[in-house]
Amino acid sequence: MNEATIELSTNAAARREADAPHSLVAEFAAPLTLESGQSLSGLRIAYQTYGTLNAEKSNAILVCHALTGDQHVANVSPVTGKPGWWTTMVGPGKPIDTDRFFIICSNVLGGCMGTTGPASTNPATGEPYGLDLPLVTIRDMVDAQAMLIDHLGIESLFCVAGGSMGGMQVLQWAARHPDRVFCALPIATAHKHSAQNIAFHEVGRQAITADPDWRQGRYLVEGSTPRKGLAVARMAAHITYLSEPALQTKFGRNLQDRDARTFGFDADFQIESYLRHQGASFVERFDANSYLYVTRAMDYFDLAADGTLAGAFQGTKTRFCVVSFTSDWLFPTEGSRQVVHALNAAAANVSFVEIATDKGHDAFLLEVPELFATTKGFLDSAAKVRGL
Amino acid sequence: MNEATIELSTNAAARREADAPHSLVAEFAAPLTLESGQSLSGLRIAYQTYGTLNAEKSNAILVCHALTGDQHVANVSPVTGKPGWWTTMVGPGKPIDTDRFFIICSNVLGGCMGTTGPASTNPATGEPYGLDLPLVTIRDMVDAQAMLIDHLGIESLFCVAGGSMGGMQVLQWAARHPDRVFCALPIATAHKHSAQNIAFHEVGRQAITADPDWRQGRYLVEGSTPRKGLAVARMAAHITYLSEPALQTKFGRNLQDRDARTFGFDADFQIESYLRHQGASFVERFDANSYLYVTRAMDYFDLAADGTLAGAFQGTKTRFCVVSFTSDWLFPTEGSRQVVHALNAAAANVSFVEIATDKGHDAFLLEVPELFATTKGFLDSAAKVRGL
Numbered sequence: 215m216n217e218a219t220i221e222l223s224t225n226a227a228a229r230r231e232a233d234a235p236h237s238l239v240a241e242f243a244a245p246l247t248l249e250s251g252q253s254l255s256g257l258r259i260a261y262q263t264y265g266t267l268n269a270e271k272s273n274a275i276l277v278c279h280a281l282t283g284d285q286h287v288a289n290v291s292p293v294t295g296k297p298g299w300w301t302t303m304v305g306p307g308k309p310i311d312t313d314r315f316f317i318i319c320s321n322v323l324g325g326c327m328g329t330t331g332p333a334s335t336n337p338a339t340g341e342p343y344g345l346d347l348p349l350v351t352i353r354d355m356v357d358a359q360a361m362l363i364d365h366l367g368i369e370s371l372f373c374v375a376g377g378s379m380g381g382m383q384v385l386q387w388a389a390r391h392p393d394r395v396f397c398a399l400p401i402a403t404a405h406k407h408s409a410q411n412i413a414f415h416e417v418g419r420q421a422i423t424a425d426p427d428w429r430q431g432r433y434l435v436e437g438s439t440p441r442k443g444l445a446v447a448r449m450a451a452h453i454t455y456l457s458e459p460a461l462q463t464k465f466g467r468n469l470q471d472r473d474a475r476t477f478g479f480d481a482d483f484q485i486e487s488y489l490r491h492q493g494a495s496f497v498e499r500f501d502a503n504s505y506l507y508v509t510r511a512m513d514y515f516d517l518a519a520d521g522t523l524a525g526a527f528q529g530t531k532t533r534f535c536v537v538s539f540t541s542d543w544l545f546p547t548e549g550s551r552q553v554v555h556a557l558n559a560a561a562a563n564v565s566f567v568e569i570a571t572d573k574g575h576d577a578f579l580l581e582v583p584e585l586f587a588t589t590k591g592f593l594d595s596a597a598k599v600r601g602l
Numbered sequence: 603m604n605e606a607t608i609e610l611s612t613n614a615a616a617r618r619e620a621d622a623p624h625s626l627v628a629e630f631a632a633p634l635t636l637e638s639g640q641s642l643s644g645l646r647i648a649y650q651t652y653g654t655l656n657a658e659k660s661n662a663i664l665v666c667h668a669l670t671g672d673q674h675v676a677n678v679s680p681v682t683g684k685p686g687w688w689t690t691m692v693g694p695g696k697p698i699d700t701d702r703f704f705i706i707c708s709n710v711l712g713g714c715m716g717t718t719g720p721a722s723t724n725p726a727t728g729e730p731y732g733l734d735l736p737l738v739t740i741r742d743m744v745d746a747q748a749m750l751i752d753h754l755g756i757e758s759l760f761c762v763a764g765g766s767m768g769g770m771q772v773l774q775w776a777a778r779h780p781d782r783v784f785c786a787l788p789i790a791t792a793h794k795h796s797a798q799n800i801a802f803h804e805v806g807r808q809a810i811t812a813d814p815d816w817r818q819g820r821y822l823v824e825g826s827t828p829r830k831g832l833a834v835a836r837m838a839a840h841i842t843y844l845s846e847p848a849l850q851t852k853f854g855r856n857l858q859d860r861d862a863r864t865f866g867f868d869a870d871f872q873i874e875s876y877l878r879h880q881g882a883s884f885v886e887r888f889d890a891n892s893y894l895y896v897t898r899a900m901d902y903f904d905l906a907a908d909g910t911l912a913g914a915f916q917g918t919k920t921r922f923c924v925v926s927f928t929s930d931w932l933f934p935t936e937g938s939r940q941v942v943h944a945l946n947a948a949a950a951n952v953s954f955v956e957i958a959t960d961k962g963h964d965a966f967l968l969e970v971p972e973l974f975a976t977t978k979g980f981l982d983s984a985a986k987v988r989g990l
Contacts, residue, residue: 250865349865409849409873410841416874417838419867420881421809424830442812450805450838453798458931461797467904475902477638477737479807479894483901485797486804493808506867513871514863516855543846543931 237262237285237292237321237328240365246323246358252348256337259362260328261285261320264304265312267368273602274368275310275593276359277319278376278383281451281508282500284327287319288312293327293499302581309590310375314602318366322383323358324350324508326501333434333501344503345431352379352515356386363394372600373593375399377578378545379508382515385553388534389517389526397533397596399589402542402578404549405523405556406516411544414454415509418447422502431503444502445493452492457541457574461485523556530557533599534564535592537578537585544575565592625650625673625709625716628753634711634746640736644725647750648716649673649708652692653700655756661990662756663698663981664747665707666764666771669839669896670888672715675707676700681715681887690969697978698763702990706754710771711746712738712896714889721822721889732891733819740767740903744774751782760988761981763787765966766933767896770903773941776922777905777914785921785984787977790930790966792937793911793944794904799932802842803897806835810890819891832890833881840880845929845962849873911944918945921987922952923980925966925973932963953980 237260245255262285267274277287277300288304290297304310304317321329324347336343363371374387374395381403388398407415422428425443429436453461465485469475472482481487517526534557538550547568557564569584571577578585625648633643650673655662665675665688676692678685692698692705709717712735724731751759762775762783769791776786795803810816813831817824853873857863860870869875905914922945926938935956945952957972959965966973 252865345867406855408846409853409855409871410844410846412855412871413837413841413849413873413877416869416871416877417834417841420830420837420878421812421834423867424809424813424834426814442808446805446809446812446834449801449808453801453805456798458796458798458934461801465797467794467797467800477640479733479811479898481804483797483800483804485801489801489804490808510867546846 239328240362242361242365246354246361248348248354249351250348254330254348256330257323257358257361258328258330258334259320259323259358261318261362262287262289264288264317265315267316267366268602271368272370272372272600273314273597274316274318274363274366274371275373275375276363276371276387277304277310277317278359278374278380278387279319279322280376280378280380281512282448282496282505283380284325285319285321286327287317299579302579303586303589309586309593311593314597315372318362320359320362322355322379322508324355324504324511326504329358331501332431332503332507342434344434347503347507349510350507351511352382352386353390355511356383356390359383359387360391360394370394370396372602373397373399373596375401375589376403377401378403378575379512381545382512385517386515388530388532392527392530392532395532396600397535397592399535399537399592400550400553401537401585402539402545402550402575403553404545405518405526405553407513408549412513414450415513417450418509419506421446421450422505425502428502433502439497440502441497444497444500444505445490447505448496448500449489449493452489454544455574455576457543457572459541459572460574463572518556523552524559527557527560527562530560530562532562533596534562535588536564536566537588538568539573539575539577539582540568540570541572542575542577627716628750630749630753634742634749636736636742637739638736642718642736644718645711645746645749646716646718646722647708647711647746649706649750650675650677652676652705653703655704655754656990659756660758660760660988661702661985662704662706662751662754662759663761663763664751664759664775665692665698665705666747666762666768666775667707667710668764668766668768669900670884670893671768672713673707673709674715675705687967690967691974691977697974697981699981702985703760703981706750708747708750710743710767710896712743712892712899714892717746719889720819720891720895730822732822735895737898738895739899740770740774741778743899744771744778747771747775748779748782758782758784760990761785761787761984763789763977764791765789766791766963767900769933770900773905774903776918776920780915780918780920783920784988785923785980787923787925787980788938788941789925789973790927790933790938790963791941792933793906793914793941795901796937800901802839803901805838806897807894809834809838810893813890816890821890827885828890829885832885832888832893833878835893836884836888837877837881840877842932843962843964845931845960847929847960848962851960906944910947911940912947915945915948915950918948918950920950921984922950923976924952924954925976926956927961927963927965927970928956928958929960930963930965
């Protein structure tokens with residue numbers, strides 16, 4: 215454990231006031247045993263915090279990010295210069311209220327924003343891991359987060375919250391550390407990845423590994439970047455984050471900066487231009503091998519693999535609020551309903567809200583008043599029960 | 603006009619008995635003026651026929667194929683060695699009955715199975731066209747088919763039938779040549795391509811053009827093949843042809859030839875292996891530039907672009923049977939409903955059936971008894987009206 219990082223973390227609020235762009239980093243001497251059985255040494259976890267941890271250390275909320283998210287929940291990202299990805303939900307007076315709660319978000323294991331991932335240096339070789347990094351799972355991500363929470367001296371989290379892959383981590387936390395999670399907020403997620411979702415991930419991985427600049431995963435060592443492959447992967451995935459009605463409303467068949475079709479392969483349609491932009495900008499901020507690792511972690515996720523889902527939550531005292539969105543076809547309501555049924559079967563305290571919106575899967579990141587009302591109500595009442 | 607091909611076409615039934623694998627080819631001296639305004643000379647159309655044209659030439663059914671289909675509707679494909687793509691629907695005693703009707707199917711303009719497309723020789727250079735082929739549209743495909751129908755001496759088609767992009771051609775035929783189409787059978791289609799569908803096509807095109815072996819479209823001249831890019835395009839598209847429930851039922855999270863996850867990037871899951879196979883086998887039978895052209899033709903399709911959809915069908919005497927499938931999310935029922943509403947507004951004779959199935963968009967190619975009953979009933983009654 216690095217004492218310097220502890221110092222930084224307790225001074226986090228002060229640092230944030232200067233809009234400090236750099237993440238806090240915790241380093242761990244003890245190896246992490248992964249779900250695969252392999253051992254990972256020299257673990258580093260990059261994270262951000264917001265708000266102040268109370269004296270009882272009972273007001274901490276762990277926010278878990280999605281596939282391409284990062285620890286920059288509510289501060290300007292030092293990489294993109296854009297606002298954090300969950301400023302709709304996290305901030306002063308927001309549902310996840312930085313005036314009341316101490317919010318932690320760490321870059322996931324396998325990520326590319328400071329936490330150990332395939333772009334990190336392999337201590338055994340002094341070069342980037344690339345594909346030599348052992349595969350990691352959602353459980354491994356959660357185990358790494360638990361090491362961070364230990365490091366911060368927090369015994370029990372008030373809440374674990376997140377959407378999409380973040381929601382998978384929420385469910386995994388509740389199943390694996392039931393005594394350390396007072397309440398859980400899994401949004402737009404599922405307890406296992408579907409065949410269709412594995413299929414979309416596989417397309418993305420094939421696009422990346424088809425790029426000759428990927429160099430069998432050794433592009434960092436060999437000085438190339440599989441930009442085109444990663445952009446295609448992002449474009450395919452991005453379609454799944456939106457809904458057909460939203461695409462229709464936002465783009466329809468509108469042409470891009472022209473009066474008529476050009477009878478060629480330029481981006482005639484706004485939707486094409488939009489997708490190309492999504493692909494190109496993603497390449498600037500994300501590592502291709504990380505994309506392979508983190509999608510694989512999602513594919514592997516199945517909380518019921520070793521039995522029943524209800525069994526995974528048996529005896530839990532955690533309070534749950536499960537949220538889904540009507541137009542989310544990547545993580546449809548049916549998946550959330552399965553989680554709710556299992557929690558009911560495990561006699562858990564669970565509420566469930568399906569929010570009507572045409573914003574698709576990305577709704578959890580967007581301005582959706584019913585999401586804010588639901589989560590604020592849930593957190594406020596849970597906080598009251600916990601005496602916060 | 604090539605007399606030899608006329609001879610062949612009238613002898614088609616005899617040739618078919620020998621299971622002749624090669625397509626008939628019609629060549630046209632007169633140039634085709636394309637929707638773009640450009641002119642295309644030296645047009646060749648490869649086609650197949652089944653059954654016998656009656657003396658009145660009133661029993662002809664034009665079958666229009668989908669994006670990656672071809673003219674081999676009901677004979678073994680000489681390229682793949684597999685049965686034709688619509689043997690469920692076309693054959694003796696089948697809904698499109700080769701004992702009663704004379705069935706024609708031509709490879710679309712822009713295709714790669716013998717009709718002029720980007721892999722054809724550009725007469726101006728003696729080399730494959732590549733991207734020098736002018737862009738073609740669904741209207742251009744239909745105009746080329748009309749030249750073939752003229753060539754066969756057929757004034758009026760009994761029926762034009764097809765699914766997906768084939769259905770687009772059906773609608774285009776009915777709108778452009780109302781007096782030449784007695785009845786029309788558009789299946790699993792729409793009168794315009796949606797933003798989401800343009801988006802998926804754009805992903806496929808980006809995957810192809812990202813492949814360095816694509817060589818700016820000159821791969822045939824330069825002796826390479828953009829296999830990886832085309833495979834990724836196919837994989838992404840293939841997901842859209844199936845339904846989530848069907849994927850769940852067929853594959854779920856089943857592992858491929860192994861007892862446990864390998865914690866790597868091999869095809870652990872059956873769905874991955876299946877998709878990889880789809881990509882790899884597609885590359886053996888399809889031309890990458892054709893994929894660019896034909897997807898673009900679909901993107902450009904919008905029968906209401908110049909006014910209302912009802913206006914496009916005003917005064918039509920064609921009898922329509924519109925068919926959609928409940929689990930088709932590529933061409934959802936809503937699109938068929940819009941066509942039906944427009945046909946109603948145009949006072950057309952139209953029936954509409956939404957068939958309950960979990961087979962997704964590909965249902966039109968599969969064993970769906972309700973599809974057979976619907977189309978057989980429609981064609982039988984229309985044939986009676988026409989005195990066949």
